[in-house]
Amino acid sequence: MNQENIRLVKGQQVLNLLEDPAFIERLTILFEESVGTTVFQNPIFIKSWYQTKYSEYLPLIAIDEAGFNLNAIVFLAVKKEPNGTIKRHQAKIVGVGEYDAEYQTWLVKEGDDERFLTEAWSLILKDYPNCKIIFRFVPSFNSLSWIYKNSQWKKVSVIQEYHRPLLQMSHPKFKDVMKKRHLKAKYNRFRRAGKMDFEEINEINRFIEVYDEVMVLYDFRQGALFNKTPSESNPLRRSLFISLFRQDLLHVSVLKLDDVITSCIIGMKSKLWMHLSGLITYSPFYSKHSPGLVHLFVLGKYLEEQGFEYFDLSPGGDGYKERMASNADKVYELTISQDPFFKTKIDIRKKFHALLLSRGVRSMDFNLKVKRSKHFIKLKAKDFKNRIVGKKVKLLQESKKPMDLETNNIKHLLLYNDDLGTSRWDFLSNAFKKVEAGEKFISWADDNKLLFCLWFHETIGNSPDNETALVINEDYYSHPVVAAYKEEVLKTGTSILHSLNR
Structure with missing residues (x-):
């Protein structure tokens, strides 16, 4: 040479x-x-x-x-x-x-x-x-x-050097992983929750439909955990994935419960390998059923049946990957x-x-704590500036007031943008925790911002047959531009809840 x-x-x-x-x-x-x-x-x-x-x-x-x-x-x-x-x-x-x-x-x-x-x-x-x-x-x-x-x-x-967990189908511990008690318990609990369906996506129009749906879930989780929304920071990835899917380099599957997507895994595939390198995300509305972990468990069995030798769970030190791994190597x-x-x-x-x-500390966790601390300091400085300088907000005009309230629309939460309120990171983080805890919401948004969000939860009623009832939480969000209509919106949201209770 x-x-x-x-x-x-x-x-x-x-x-x-x-x-x-x-x-x-x-x-x-x-x-x-x-x-x-x-x-x-x-x-x-x-x-x-x-x-x-x-x-x-x-x-x-x-x-x-x-x-x-x-x-x-x-x-x-x-x-x-x-x-x-x-x-x-x-x-x-x-x-x-x-x-x-x-x-x-x-x-x-x-x-x-x-x-x-x-x-x-x-x-x-x-x-x-x-x-x-x-x-x-x-x-x-x-x-x-x-x-x-x-x-x-x-x-x-x-x-x-980085640790890479693997699920290797021919490894002696593969069967041990598939027999792990906690994995089988989560799998059985998921099945008892409704009609479970595992679907591999093989048709391009179906892929685009699924991708657009699950990216909302992915943006919500990434925004809550890391203050990042991949659809905004990497907008060309959609076109890349569509191109790769057309050329048969992607392995895409969803796990559904009663025909609702609860989890999605997109990986890159070759003859013997499937790499967990596209995305893995789940619906926070089903968090108590551990859809992501159950999906990995089901997918591991499915890949073995398809003739794959390695399911590369990818570096990162995540606990759920270690629980699914049969062995590991280094990259x-x-x-x-x-x-x-x-x-x-x-x-x-x-x-x-x-x-x-x-x-025993992951570098990612440490970096996230540092990022959180910097975010807190920046937020305090911004609050101080707003108090000193003041900021005027243009109220929503009567002609722009059509009120279209929706239930559990995560796209609305992603539109949160309020310079005078809490930060977007804190709002999404709190909202994600609420949804994972079982709370639901009614919201109103225009094309570029969240205007109103009312949280509620289910509880056991006082009736003899112990029917569940929907109860409004004390905290709700109202953007400053709709200050003139706050009471009207709150009244409308409450009316919707009363109608749902009937």
Whole structure:
């Protein structure tokens, strides 16, 4: 392998290569011959991701070829600035897929990793000075072991190990997992709650219908836990998933109770592997039935019947994944940078994460606590500013007053936007806890904000036959713009509840 055979290809030229049938044929052969690859290095995934995310990432590949022979290739992406430009100095370069790909590595014939990568990375670092190159979860340590022996690259690299739980169908403990008492108990309780139905989604229109429905649930949970709504932060993911589904790279299933979707799992699949890397979400209205865990339990059995060998539960340290795992292995995050400050920062993070783990604390949980603390301080500063400066609110005009109250519409909760009230994170977090606890709500919203929300719950009535009754909670939400109609809305909501009680 000679350096003159290795070249960088960028932008539209990369997309042009991926449109060339002869190149795809060679790439597919290399993909199948390479060791330690996953579905995220499949040419179908790579092409779909580059095309979908072109407005956010510049495609970048380092390729080694001699004549018709394709010897090695690494697919990368340079993160674009908000205005679409590329920052040459200190650019962020990621493995293709970034957070849409669980695993990132390179295609190379066995034993050629060091020779190819030393030249490829040298070309990239020369073209993008002080950049940071990040591979999220390299699945094979054999691809990285040479770095520890190479003083030049060891000096600019940080390798961090992560635990990956697996449900392996041929593993001796697979049957033990399927027989776990608490899993079977939750499964039986779910079945007693109503008509249970497991559905694998195989038709594109059904997939789009399900995706749009469950993303509301996903946004609600992510907003409540992490102050993030994926539909807003990653809007192109819908198009990516539709493309991948059409090309048979997604495994999608839902678990229903009385024909209502209670849980959805979207994963990436290859011949023997199913990766829990798309999304897993559930309806908080059914939390007491543990729909997510029951779905994983049912899906594990289903994947075995379909001939899968591995159900990759993915890194993260989540307790429910460990309860479902038959065994585990390791994956590795690789960071490369000649910037000494950034390299030191990553080294410190690695050691701190190891310290947290030694004390039984997940780094994700610690980071979330820090984020919560910063959020609290920011909120207090905002409240202080509002009290000092004051803020006027334009009241809703009479012509804009049509009152359309709905019951248990989570989309309404996601429209919460009140500069004078509690933060969106706190509102969604409290709302999610209420729904999980069994509370329900009546709400009113316009196109861009929640106007009113009245919470209620069921209780046992005083009648001799112990019929349930709906009781209004003391707390309710009213946006300042409908202050003039607050009593009217409250009265209407109460009337609706009385009609439901009859």
